[in-house]
Amino acid sequence: MLGVGILKGLAETGRNFLGSFVSKDRLTTIQFPEERAPRIEATRNFPFLVYDGTDPMSGLRCVSCFICEKECPPKCILIEKSTDKKPDATGKPQFYPAQFQIDISVCMSCQICVEVCPFDAIKMDTEFELSTQDRFDDLLLPKQRLAKSNEYYHEIHPTEAAAVDAELAAARAKAAPKPVAAPAAVAAPAPVAATLEPAAAPAAAPDTKGSAV
Amino acid sequence: MTPETIDQIFVITKHWLLGYVPAALQPIVSAILSVVPILLAFPLLFAITTVLERKGLGRIQNRYGPNRVGPLGILQPMADGIKSLTKEDVVPRAADQIVHFLAPILIVIAAFLAYAVLPIGRNMVVVNLNAGLLYFFAIGSMVELAVFMAGWSSHSKYSLLGAMRAVAQMISYEVPLVLASIVVIMAAGSLSTVAIVEAQTGYTYTFPHWFVFTPWGFAGFILFMIAATAESNRSPFDLPEGESEIIAGYYIEYSGFKFALFFLGEYLGMFATSALAITLFLGGWSAPFSWLTWIPSYLWFFAKLLVLIGIFIWIRGTLPRLRMDQLMGMAWKFMLPMTLLNLITAGVWHFMPGGILRWIVCTAMVVVPCILLSRSMKQGKTLQVRTYRYAE
Amino acid sequence: MFLVFLILAALTILGTAAAMGLRKPIHCILALTVGLVGLAMLYLLLGAQFVGFTQILVYVGAVAILAVFAIMMTQGGKMNIEPHPEKPSSSTLLAGGAVAGAVFAVIAWAILSNSPSGTTTPAQPSVTVVEIGQALMHKYVLPLEIMALLLTAALIGAVILAMPKEQEKS
Numbered sequence: 001m002l003g004v005g006i007l008k009g010l011a012e013t014g015r016n017f018l019g020s021f022v023s024k025d026r027l028t029t030i031q032f033p034e035e036r037a038p039r040i041e042a043t044r045n046f047p048f049l050v051y052d053g054t055d056p057m058s059g060l061r062c063v064s065c066f067i068c069e070k071e072c073p074p075k076c077i078l079i080e081k082s083t084d085k086k087p088d089a090t091g092k093p094q095f096y097p098a099q100f101q102i103d104i105s106v107c108m109s110c111q112i113c114v115e116v117c118p119f120d121a122i123k124m125d126t127e128f129e130l131s132t133q134d135r136f137d138d139l140l141l142p143k144q145r146l147a148k149s150n151e152y153y154h155e156i157h158p159t160e161a162a163a164v165d166a167e168l169a170a171a172r173a174k175a176a177p178k179p180v181a182a183p184a185a186v187a188a189p190a191p192v193a194a195t196l197e198p199a200a201a202p203a204a205a206p207d208t209k210g211s212a213v
Numbered sequence: 214m215t216p217e218t219i220d221q222i223f224v225i226t227k228h229w230l231l232g233y234v235p236a237a238l239q240p241i242v243s244a245i246l247s248v249v250p251i252l253l254a255f256p257l258l259f260a261i262t263t264v265l266e267r268k269g270l271g272r273i274q275n276r277y278g279p280n281r282v283g284p285l286g287i288l289q290p291m292a293d294g295i296k297s298l299t300k301e302d303v304v305p306r307a308a309d310q311i312v313h314f315l316a317p318i319l320i321v322i323a324a325f326l327a328y329a330v331l332p333i334g335r336n337m338v339v340v341n342l343n344a345g346l347l348y349f350f351a352i353g354s355m356v357e358l359a360v361f362m363a364g365w366s367s368h369s370k371y372s373l374l375g376a377m378r379a380v381a382q383m384i385s386y387e388v389p390l391v392l393a394s395i396v397v398i399m400a401a402g403s404l405s406t407v408a409i410v411e412a413q414t415g416y417t418y419t420f421p422h423w424f425v426f427t428p429w430g431f432a433g434f435i436l437f438m439i440a441a442t443a444e445s446n447r448s449p450f451d452l453p454e455g456e457s458e459i460i461a462g463y464y465i466e467y468s469g470f471k472f473a474l475f476f477l478g479e480y481l482g483m484f485a486t487s488a489l490a491i492t493l494f495l496g497g498w499s500a501p502f503s504w505l506t507w508i509p510s511y512l513w514f515f516a517k518l519l520v521l522i523g524i525f526i527w528i529r530g531t532l533p534r535l536r537m538d539q540l541m542g543m544a545w546k547f548m549l550p551m552t553l554l555n556l557i558t559a560g561v562w563h564f565m566p567g568g569i570l571r572w573i574v575c576t577a578m579v580v581v582p583c584i585l586l587s588r589s590m591k592q593g594k595t596l597q598v599r600t601y602r603y604a605e
Numbered sequence: 606m607f608l609v610f611l612i613l614a615a616l617t618i619l620g621t622a623a624a625m626g627l628r629k630p631i632h633c634i635l636a637l638t639v640g641l642v643g644l645a646m647l648y649l650l651l652g653a654q655f656v657g658f659t660q661i662l663v664y665v666g667a668v669a670i671l672a673v674f675a676i677m678m679t680q681g682g683k684m685n686i687e688p689h690p691e692k693p694s695s696s697t698l699l700a701g702g703a704v705a706g707a708v709f710a711v712i713a714w715a716i717l718s719n720s721p722s723g724t725t726t727p728a729q730p731s732v733t734v735v736e737i738g739q740a741l742m743h744k745y746v747l748p749l750e751i752m753a754l755l756l757t758a759a760l761i762g763a764v765i766l767a768m769p770k771e772q773e774k775s
Contacts, residue, residue, distance in 0.1 A: 002547075002587030006532065013273045013531045020272040029276045312635065344734060347658040354666025358638065361673055365631060373677070380670060387666075404734055 041157055044124035046104045047113055049146045056147040058086060061121035063094040068113035068122055076106035077113065100143040104130065120164045126156050216507040223250070223511070224336050247339045251328045258518075259480045260290035266526045273530035293473075300469035308466060309366040316363035317464075317471045320478035323355040327485040330406050334498045334511035338407055345406040346398065349489060350391055353444065356482060357383045360453075363475070364463035376463035378537055379446060379453035385544040386443035386450075390486075392552035393437040396429050396559040397493040406489075410497030419503045423496035428575040429559040432583075434494040436552055438524075441486035443540070445479055447525060449532040450540060487521040488514075547586050554582045610650060617643030630676045638669045655734050 019026035030037050051059035064081040080099035088094045113122050125148070132138035154161040218225070227246045234242045264287055268278030279286040304313060330345035332338040342348055357380050364376020398404055401412040415422040424430035443450040453462050464475045491497060495517055498510035535543070558578040565571040620640030624633045641664045648657035693701075741749050 002583065002590070009531045010527060013527065016275065017269065017272045017527075017530075020275065027272070027275055027277070031277070031280075309629075309631070312631065342654060344654040344658050347655065347662065351658045351661035351666065354662055357670055358665060358673075361670065362635070365673070365677070377674075377677070380674075384667075384670065 039126055041159065043126045043156075044109055044111060045128050046107050046109060046125055046130070046141075047102060047122050047146070048125040048148045049100060049143065050121055050123055050150055050153050051147050052150050054149075056144070056149070058096075059149075060096060060143075060147060061088065061119050062097050062100065063088065063119055063121070064097045065118065067116050067118065071112050071116045073110060073112065074106045074108055076103040077101070078103075097143060100146060101140055102146060103140050105135065105139040120168065123153055123157070123160075123164075216509070220335055220509040220511075222509075223334070251339065252325070255325075255328065255481060255484060256477065258484060258515075259477055260294075262480060262484075262522055263293065264289050265522070266529070269523070269526045270530045273527075297470055297473035302469045302471065303466075305368055305466050307368040309368065312362050312366035313466075314471075316359050316366060317467065317474035317478065319359035319362065320356055321474050321481070323352050323359060324478045324481035324485060327352045327482070328488070331485070331488045331492060332407050332410050332497055333514050334509065337498075337511060341405060341407050344404045346394060346404045346409075346489075349406075349485075350387070350394075353390075353482075353486075354387065356478070357387075359478075360463055363467070367463070367466035369466060372463050372465055375453050375465070379463055382446070382450065382453065382537075382540060382544075383444055385541055386440045386548075389436055389544060389548035389552045390440035390444060392549070393433045393440060393555065394489075394493055396433045396555055397424055399556070399559050400424060400430075400563065406492050406497075410492055410499065413496040414499045416503040421496055421499060421501055421503075423494065423499075425494040425496075427562065428572065428579050429555050429562055430494055432551065432555050432558070432579045434490065436548055436555065437490050437494065438521075440544075440548065441483070441490060442525065442528070443544070444486060445483040447479075447483060448529040449535050452534060452537055452540065483525065484518065484522070487518055487525070490521065491517045542590070547590055550586060551583060555579065606650075610647070613643050613646050613650065616640075617647065630680065631673065634669060634672045634676065637672075638665055641665055641669070655737055 016026055021027075050061050051057075052061065053059035064079055066079055066081075069075075069077045069079050078099065078101040079097050082096050082098040085093035085095055088096075109124070111124055114124055130139075150161070150165075153164075227243070230246060231239055231243055264279070267289070268280075268286065271278030279289045282288040282292050304310065327349055329339040330342055330348055360379050360383065361376050364372045364379070367373075397409060401409040403409065403412075413421065413423050420426070425434045442448075446453050464472060467475060491514065498514045500506045500508060500510075500513050558575050561578065562571055562575050565574065617640050620636050620638075620643055623636035624640060627633045627636055642661065645657045645660040645664075648660060
């Protein structure tokens, strides 16, 4: 009969109206400046540089290999290699970037720089509230603004960061006997034995390094 | 402070103020004192309604309404008012300047004039005309002329088309509107709105004598509300307005304050027809139960008006817009026969002796044609399962 | 009261004179509407509430809208309507003036010979809606039915004119 459909529709909207005061799934709005929607882990916006430890400048993993600058499609990364070397997190002296700039008005978030970096030094950040008053200078982020700690990386991408840390620790464990054994003046066969006999390595490593593999 | 004093507080205040005025000026001052509360109360109600509508529609649509301007957003009309006052008034160069200027003014004047015969409370009507209801419909017909003036003077083909459609819709729905109110005139025996409300103020065992509680009254009320929704161009009949989002409606060339005047006129028209529905069918200012008569009459009137406005908002949030041919088809093929049959039902009700038999007969006389007419309207339009053919 | 009558009479005369004198047809219709509203208010001044409001309902609400629709349908495409540039010739003016003068003389003679001298106060509404209804149903029922037949014929004619044609269009 005419009108039955209308009454059903009215009942539905009435239920929606009254339900919006009591249940959260009938009022799905998030009031933006005060609340934020939870982000999923795979969110990405613009890149940032990871540093280990507490000092942003000396703990940077980046060694100025220029691979990301060459691979970046819109060429938004500018790197200047330093002239001296400083020890990185594992103690080996490496170059470091004297200047590392990303122009985020050009960056298209393609993540190619992250994919090609052999040192896990550059990762994707999730921060999006980056608007500024100046269109050109303020959107050219320098090294100081790009450097963020490994703990921050764990916060925004937990599983990724855990995997990266595991890989880095494994690589460090494989490479660890070399720099540590040399100052101890152990004979050359020791690292050779370590690489040739993996069974001896776990026995040697805890003695020399003292840290868990 | 007896309940009667609170009920008549405005009348008593007006007489007290008139005592200070010399006798020669008394008619004019009395007229001014009667009119000024209407000019203050109903635009305030318009402001409240805009907030209620936006927040109500928002809640229906799973979102908050405006909630930034005041606490819970209730000062939003102030922001809207400032916006509409400070916007630039753009008038097309080829437009008819005088008519373009007069059209929104005429709409607001006609909308305000309609309140002159509506009894807001006991003894609270601006002027008690013997042919009050006829006055109301006469003023309503001036709105159509103003709509046409707006569409024509904008000198735009789309606005002219929108105006034609709006005028056609308003004229088509004026017929069921008037016919649905004739049953009330028949039952009350008078065209005066005050007399119609007086005829509904009795109580039998605490139940009121409102006309809506009779079969013909209920059908008349539903038909009147549908026609009132169409008369004030309100969703789901807002094709003249909604079309302004797609192509131009009749007030697309208006900006700033004139646009706000059109909105004011439309909402005031909605309030006026709701108030008339309350007067005709819902007992005007009388209380629903006899033990509630201590609440002042004007509070009952505004409470019923707010309930009807809430229903308008609810329907707006629920129904999709009707197409022009569906709209006109419903007016001429469904509502006109229903209102005429309602007239016959009201006559049968009047002449049959009271009792359960007259309820059964009149309810059948209203419900059966409704079902038959709705079946005949759906006849040619069976929904078929759609099959799609893809290009090879 | 007399002041009110003067104002309303001036409004009516100005409205109808403007309806004849304005250049664009739409302006003429709107001025005619003003004149009709003035006439309705004169009815109200005389105490005939029913006739006054019916005048607005029918003339302003239906006839004026019909007239504007007619203008829109016939000249709607040409929105810049150029007013007729030629002035009427002197013989036309003379004939028109003579006819207008004759009509005015007849009406003035009819009014002056029938009304009592001096101003009269408006009578109480002695003809209420109830009496009009009773007169229509008892004394004037035959004209009522003939008018109903006429209106039905007009309605059917309108529907036939507006119905889509059955033959296919090429």
